[in-house]
């Protein structure tokens with residue numbers, strides 16, 4: 411048996427893509443590892459899109475279900491992160507289409523399904539992946555930030571979230587949303603500009 | 615409907631049965647099989663006392679060679695239709711329902727065709743006549759033969775205004791390709807399935823020829839695609855249905871980029887494509 415610690419070093423962590431290929435070849439633990447690596451990031455992304463905790467959980471399951479179903483066919487051409495977030499984003503797009511349909515049938519429903527679980531969404535904006543100084547800020551400020559993000563146009567909002575919350579590169583975000591890298595960068599600029607204006611009175 | 619890889623799997627199964635004993639009896643049910651003028655004269659009786667030789671394939675047809683008692687070379691063409699299954703059993707086995715054809719050999723083995731929907735077809739006669747007449751005579755080149763490539767496709771389809779997916783189904787352009795493998799090859803080549811064939815540049819034809827070979831080869835390696843009826847000579851289903859990248863997977867994530875696959879119907883046949891990996895071309899020429 412090979413001792414992975416023979417050289418006194420822990421083994422190199424395997425890349426996402428390598429894990430996906432092991433999973434395809436029948437290694438269930440590789441899948442668990444992938445879930446462990448990505449569930450939090452994906453969940454935050456989904457939650458910010460659909461703004462409903464239980465719906466986000468369902469969609470997260472749906473993302474991993476699709477990964478399981480597609481494992482035999484996954485082609486190692488894109489980064490796995492890109493692949494996962496593209497799947498997650500498409501689920502959100504479907505979700506918002508359905509929500510729009512509902513909205514047109516009941517005009518008094520508030521914007522973007524923020525119906526039952528608004529506070530939960532504010533809580534998660536304050537979660538640990540937001541910079542520490544913001545976490546320390548008063549709940550009032552967190553709520554303002556959350557609302558300001560929510561008010562961004564959809565194309566800017568998703569870029570902002572994937573960049574700030576999920577730490578994806580502009581190249582990866584471009585692949586996910588299907589836009590050139592430069593377009594993604596300018597959406598990010600507009601998003602930051604708009605947030606700065608909206609939050610000007612906080613001196614953030 | 616079985617395409618090249620499924621027919622090839624059946625051919626290999628029959629070949630592996632190593633049938634060498636002469637035909638002592640030709641049995642045929644009373645039911646009509648495939649209709650159409652090339653199938654009207656089955657002429658199966660000519661196979662009696664013939665010795666089975668090589669089993670080959672042309673497009674979606676099995677072409678079995680026989681040595682006739684007078685030294686002539688005969689052939690049997692088998693078309694599996696929608697639901698036809700070929701198997702090898704002992705002559706003592708009772709015939710299952712929908713058995714329409716049995717070729718009994720001197721070693722007491724039988725090759726049987728079972729076909730519930732009766733879209734399959736049979737035709738026997740002098741081999742050279744079979745090869746020269748419909749449907750074999752007008753078939754296009756074999757995609758797995760040496761010499762097949764982008765230039766061959768371009769020559770045959772390069773001026774067609776039909777959508778490339780539909781054009782690829784033309785058996786006179788390329789033999790054996792059907793809807794499933796055409797849809798898969800277009801995905802692998804990154805070509806929008808509805809683009810007019812004449813808009814493809816030489817480089818796109820070359821890429822497409824390459825992916826046609828790849829998807830067909832993968833289909834053969836997987837023992838064919840079973841969506842419903844297909845079984846090999848052993849009665850087993852294929853495994854390629856799990857390996858299809860886009861066919862039948864509308865709304866599922868693209869295995870390459872994760873975008874949602876889009877279903878389409880053209881010429882009465884459905885398919886799917888990735889809007890990201892196979893974008894609708896904006897320039898006149900598709901490279």
Ligand SMILES: [Zn+2]
Nearest residue numbers: 868871888891
């Ligand atoms: Zn794709």
